[in-house]
Amino acid sequence: MSNLPARKLRAGILGATGTVGQRFISLLESHPLFVVHTLGASARSAGQTYGQVVRWKVNVPFTSVVGDLVVQPCEPDRFRDCDVIFSGLDSSVAGEIETAFLKADLAVLSNAKNHRMAPDVPLIVPTANPEHLAVVQHQRARHSLKRGFLVTNANCSTTGLVVVLRALQDAFGPMSHVIVQTMQAVSGAGYPGVSSLDILDNVVPLIDGEEEKMESEVAKILGSVLPDQSGFQHLENTVVSATCNRVAVIDGHTECVSVKFARSAVAADGSQLPPPSVAEVRRVLAEYTSEAQLLQCVSAPKHPITVADRPDRPQPRLDRDTHGGNSVTVGRIRPCPVLDLKFTLLVHNTVLGAAGSSILNAELAVAKGVLKPLDD
Amino acid sequence: MSNLPARKLRAGILGATGTVGQRFISLLESHPLFVVHTLGASARSAGQTYGQVVRWKVNVPFTSVVGDLVVQPCEPDRFRDCDVIFSGLDSSVAGEIETAFLKADLAVLSNAKNHRMAPDVPLIVPTANPEHLAVVQHQRARHSLKRGFLVTNANCSTTGLVVVLRALQDAFGPMSHVIVQTMQAVSGAGYPGVSSLDILDNVVPLIDGEEEKMESEVAKILGSVLPDQSGFQHLENTVVSATCNRVAVIDGHTECVSVKFARSAVAADGSQLPPPSVAEVRRVLAEYTSEAQLLQCVSAPKHPITVADRPDRPQPRLDRDTHGGNSVTVGRIRPCPVLDLKFTLLVHNTVLGAAGSSILNAELAVAKGVLKPLDD
Amino acid sequence: MSNLPARKLRAGILGATGTVGQRFISLLESHPLFVVHTLGASARSAGQTYGQVVRWKVNVPFTSVVGDLVVQPCEPDRFRDCDVIFSGLDSSVAGEIETAFLKADLAVLSNAKNHRMAPDVPLIVPTANPEHLAVVQHQRARHSLKRGFLVTNANCSTTGLVVVLRALQDAFGPMSHVIVQTMQAVSGAGYPGVSSLDILDNVVPLIDGEEEKMESEVAKILGSVLPDQSGFQHLENTVVSATCNRVAVIDGHTECVSVKFARSAVAADGSQLPPPSVAEVRRVLAEYTSEAQLLQCVSAPKHPITVADRPDRPQPRLDRDTHGGNSVTVGRIRPCPVLDLKFTLLVHNTVLGAAGSSILNAELAVAKGVLKPLDD
Amino acid sequence: MSNLPARKLRAGILGATGTVGQRFISLLESHPLFVVHTLGASARSAGQTYGQVVRWKVNVPFTSVVGDLVVQPCEPDRFRDCDVIFSGLDSSVAGEIETAFLKADLAVLSNAKNHRMAPDVPLIVPTANPEHLAVVQHQRARHSLKRGFLVTNANCSTTGLVVVLRALQDAFGPMSHVIVQTMQAVSGAGYPGVSSLDILDNVVPLIDGEEEKMESEVAKILGSVLPDQSGFQHLENTVVSATCNRVAVIDGHTECVSVKFARSAVAADGSQLPPPSVAEVRRVLAEYTSEAQLLQCVSAPKHPITVADRPDRPQPRLDRDTHGGNSVTVGRIRPCPVLDLKFTLLVHNTVLGAAGSSILNAELAVAKGVLKPLDD
Structure with a gap:
């Protein structure tokens, strides 16, 4: 894989307590490129540790490192030091939150449906249409972003x-x-x-x-x-x-x-x-x-x-x-x-059909030089 | 309903221990036109009472009258005094057995697939093509039968x-x-x-x-x-x-x-x-x-x-x-x-899609005068 | 059955849209003693017809008569002309509502857990301890009731x-x-x-x-x-x-x-x-x-x-x-x-274990002369 | 782990097409001590490749190496070059076959129930009673064996x-x-x-x-x-x-x-x-x-x-x-x-409760010096 970063990218996960969020965490355990860094969830969960609030439904337990992370509200400021954001947010809130994250120049890969059909938002299934990632440049120009983007994956x-x-x-x-x-x-x-x-x-x-x-x-x-x-x-x-x-x-x-x-x-x-x-x-x-x-x-x-x-x-x-x-x-x-x-x-449906696509899209973005560490 | 017979018709059931056979028995409990009279099954079961051999899987139990019937081998002679035969036989044996019953001038309504596509065998879904029953006359003529027939229902x-x-x-x-x-x-x-x-x-x-x-x-x-x-x-x-x-x-x-x-x-x-x-x-x-x-x-x-x-x-x-x-x-x-x-x-699938169709076909045959008591 | 009333008793059902409420309605269809008369549910459902608000989960559909009933809030005044009340209320609200109905001199048979262990409330499984119904007299005396009572059935x-x-x-x-x-x-x-x-x-x-x-x-x-x-x-x-x-x-x-x-x-x-x-x-x-x-x-x-x-x-x-x-x-x-x-x-669990017990308890109450029509 | 052998031990699997046999194959994929070498099944399957005869029900596919193995009848001569035998045989045949393998001086770890309660056959759950392995010496003496043994695991x-x-x-x-x-x-x-x-x-x-x-x-x-x-x-x-x-x-x-x-x-x-x-x-x-x-x-x-x-x-x-x-x-x-x-x-139940116990028992036997390569 080309463009391998010098260090693991710090990943923020929005909607971390939901089923897609849980799958993100599970797939990122021991991932060679990304490491779970910040977990975001609703105001109800924020402030408590992940272990306290999650009702875990994946058949492999999460690590104690993840369990001890204090859940953050889904505000861009809390995710400033994340290199990449994975969103497993529910569609009832994903629209506004993801827009806020994009405007804050964060690199967002989302599983939510809200922005999928927007004209300059790539809707990418990584093994079907990875070439759609090219539109990110236009997206950045339109929003005056340096490194942020919003890429969605499909239903x-x-x-x-x-x-x-x-x-x-x-x-x-x-x-x-x-x-x-x-x-x-x-x-x-x-x-x-x-x-x-x-x-x-x-x-x-x-x-x-x-x-x-x-x-x-x-x-x-x-x-x-x-x-x-x-x-x-x-x-x-x-x-x-x-x-x-x-x-x-x-x-x-x-x-x-x-x-x-x-x-x-x-x-x-x-x-x-x-x-x-x-x-x-x-x-x-x-x-x-x-x-x-x-x-x-x-x-x-x-x-x-x-x-x-x-x-x-x-x-x-x-x-x-x-x-x-x-x-x-x-x-x-x-x-x-x-x-x-x-x-x-x-x-x-919850791997390639959801979290797996977002992660593979992020890998594609790294390989193509579209996604880099914050300090790069 | 027209052509109501003076007494209940005695029903023989072939393949009585199978799932379709069980459904026949269940649907004929307290049926106003038909009464379970003779039960036929494989040689392995024949000679024992139905209660001894059946592994009943319907959620309403069978009556003790049915449970006490001695299971017969599927030979026409054992069903001579039946006015009507319902066949829930497995397709591995239904072909020959049903032909033998037809040739013995018995009135057979079958759920098995074997004869469905035969040129003069009606394939009838009672609420779709009951008019196909008319071909029974030709069938009788060809086989020189007085009252027997073979009518199948669909998959x-x-x-x-x-x-x-x-x-x-x-x-x-x-x-x-x-x-x-x-x-x-x-x-x-x-x-x-x-x-x-x-x-x-x-x-x-x-x-x-x-x-x-x-x-x-x-x-x-x-x-x-x-x-x-x-x-x-x-x-x-x-x-x-x-x-x-x-x-x-x-x-x-x-x-x-x-x-x-x-x-x-x-x-x-x-x-x-x-x-x-x-x-x-x-x-x-x-x-x-x-x-x-x-x-x-x-x-x-x-x-x-x-x-x-x-x-x-x-x-x-x-x-x-x-x-x-x-x-x-x-x-x-x-x-x-x-x-x-x-x-x-x-x-x-086991009522209209199987035993229920056969029974309703038999009712149609009674109503149209095609099926009558033996002694009529 | 003794003490057969001259007419069917009009039944009110509290919590009519829930699973126990649905089972009450289902079991009372064509019941010889009781007829569904008034349906009570939460304020959210009240004012609409039952057919509009219920998410029916019983495998036999309700009748159009029931579907056209306008759902009432669970207030005693709305159930004044009911001879008997069956409660399938959730325990989060059953306590206060059932007390109010009892004080309004209504005859309540409840499936909720709230009052089961109260000292003068009979907790009756009809085929186990019907003799506990005798305490209803004391209950009436204590609350100065003419015909009302509160009888619960078990978990x-x-x-x-x-x-x-x-x-x-x-x-x-x-x-x-x-x-x-x-x-x-x-x-x-x-x-x-x-x-x-x-x-x-x-x-x-x-x-x-x-x-x-x-x-x-x-x-x-x-x-x-x-x-x-x-x-x-x-x-x-x-x-x-x-x-x-x-x-x-x-x-x-x-x-x-x-x-x-x-x-x-x-x-x-x-x-x-x-x-x-x-x-x-x-x-x-x-x-x-x-x-x-x-x-x-x-x-x-x-x-x-x-x-x-x-x-x-x-x-x-x-x-x-x-x-x-x-x-x-x-x-x-x-x-x-x-x-x-x-x-x-x-x-x-939803027949004898819930609604069926309440109904059978009501039948016992009728047979023992404890429950009678309003105008009796 | 002590007594690590110089090479992987060649494993024979009896009853290889059954559910326990499949689990043996699955657990031995990439096992550091054992490698699947010979597969045994009923006469009906023998002579065909494993890929042709198995109805695989584990959610990870077997490798092409395993799929290409020609299935052998369960006779000791066919397993002469196996260092260790795992038996997932059905109890209807396990008794005699396992005895024959033991007498042929083969090291057998069995999941079948037949010999579990025999006086000198260890019945070992590896994390409960591994010390029972000590009786293998007596077993060998009694049957005049050099390296063979029969160890069972529990229901x-x-x-x-x-x-x-x-x-x-x-x-x-x-x-x-x-x-x-x-x-x-x-x-x-x-x-x-x-x-x-x-x-x-x-x-x-x-x-x-x-x-x-x-x-x-x-x-x-x-x-x-x-x-x-x-x-x-x-x-x-x-x-x-x-x-x-x-x-x-x-x-x-x-x-x-x-x-x-x-x-x-x-x-x-x-x-x-x-x-x-x-x-x-x-x-x-x-x-x-x-x-x-x-x-x-x-x-x-x-x-x-x-x-x-x-x-x-x-x-x-x-x-x-x-x-x-x-x-x-x-x-x-x-x-x-x-x-x-x-x-x-x-x-x-199919890992520790069956094949996993046999494999862990074999690892214990290696670590304790009871099981060694044939040429050791």
């Missing part, structure tokens, strides 16, 4: 989908139609989140706002950076139809996807290309690689996409931790009688 | 789907494309069926042979009876793409469906009709009725389709028992950005 | 236990020691209650305050009415040790119990009786009957206790609904190497 | 219990009475094991033979080696009463335990010691250490027992992986109103 369900769509789009050109149905884990709703009475022996066929997020975020992520790097050209001709369900799974979103490629439609001149074969798709997905691999980011999965061999895979319990939870597993690739092709994918 | 996932598709097709004409993704209950796999290690904190994205069944059965069920009543004209221009998943639910299959109507395609002359509106679809589904209602069959649900009001419904645990498990609940009716329309449906 | 876990202990105590004399470990359903915690993140693939080994409730309530329920009927003589020499756990079950508390009988201890004179045999215990439990059966209360289970034959029963999913959820199922009766005897019991 | 539920009981016994003397009630994970039953229909929304209050195993194994494990090291003196005055339940948990057995110390009984001379206080017990458990720690075995947990601080712990999902699954977590230490003291413990 957890969107994340798994776009890694695969990007690989397909690179190899076979744009898709005209995508139908996706999800079976999402309860951890995606935070804690306490989904009531046990709603999910034991049950499926909930609605996740508020989730389908809209999937349908809109794909167009930005799979789009391109404008030539002047001032923003993004969204994809215009890929129509996405999403249906989102909640199932009795702790971690790992499963998504059943059908796609149709633009090239397989009859063109104006009557020409028409066949859709790619299952074997071609399989090869393309297995061989897909991204800048995160090329730049040798420390959290980059060996493969952005893992193709499952067995016909009954991917399964959340068995495949979510593949390559540390940062690889998307794809299986059941087969023709779709209605569109061209269908397959099933699995993404670890 | 559990197909069942929920076709009730809704039939209502839509009647109102708006045929659909050209249907994409369906299921989240199926473990009871569909029988007992012991799905291992707990495969389903706790997990989803299994494959159910062997299920997608093929859904894709082929729809065409027969939504097709029509040939003018000479010798068989069926399958639907030819409705393409179905199915993806089937197993989830941690006891009973109740949830299905996310997207459909496109033939009328909304651009016709050769350039004309094109708009797809039906959500309000129209909602009204058509809520008002849909079938012969089972018109003939006042005793197990007929008040409505074949129940439209859920709440945006987060249907849910298996809360909606599967609606109208005794014989009504399909539909919710989340909304436009599909890719096809025309999408919605989510729920069917009780 | 859900206590309920299952005391029915069995009462049967044992009647037959074999008092127990000196009881050790009970529970595996309790999530519905006991209300809605949203237990987070899915806490219970999927998990057990929670603590339920706040539950063990204390079990240990104290048993002594009151198994105790006797004072000779002057002014209160209760608690049991003094039965020591109970309870350990309470939450497991991934919707409804139905399972309890593993070990007991030692006083008679099997070495007496001062060196005498000692053997503990009862498994066969004796089995017979005594199966034959146990209570005043609820003698008075032919309409909701009384055929047997207060159902003895399970199979060695792997009782199981929550298969046994909780026995006799409408009002019978306690007992299995695995066997010697305990440490105490005398051990067994496993199951109680439906 | 998964017994394992968690005896680690804690041993710590208590060492500090406070023997216990006279132990009552334990378990809530056991489904992985304990192997694959397919527990049917999903039996465990979703359910508890199964019986595990065949499990209670008997717990009650008998404790006496052997907590007993002592005979002075001549020819066998074991079982504990005689500790009575154990076990009740075993199956719950919807993947991995991790939870056990609720009440104990009474011999010292707190009234002695013949009327003297009586108070039971230890909660604080004393807490300290003793937290400070407990075993030979596995002293000998610095590589898989030894930092602490054999981890005392949970929070009142709602231990929980299977959050605590089972503590110290790699080889530490027992104890919480809720408090007085028992009936016996002296009660607490709740958690053991990872």
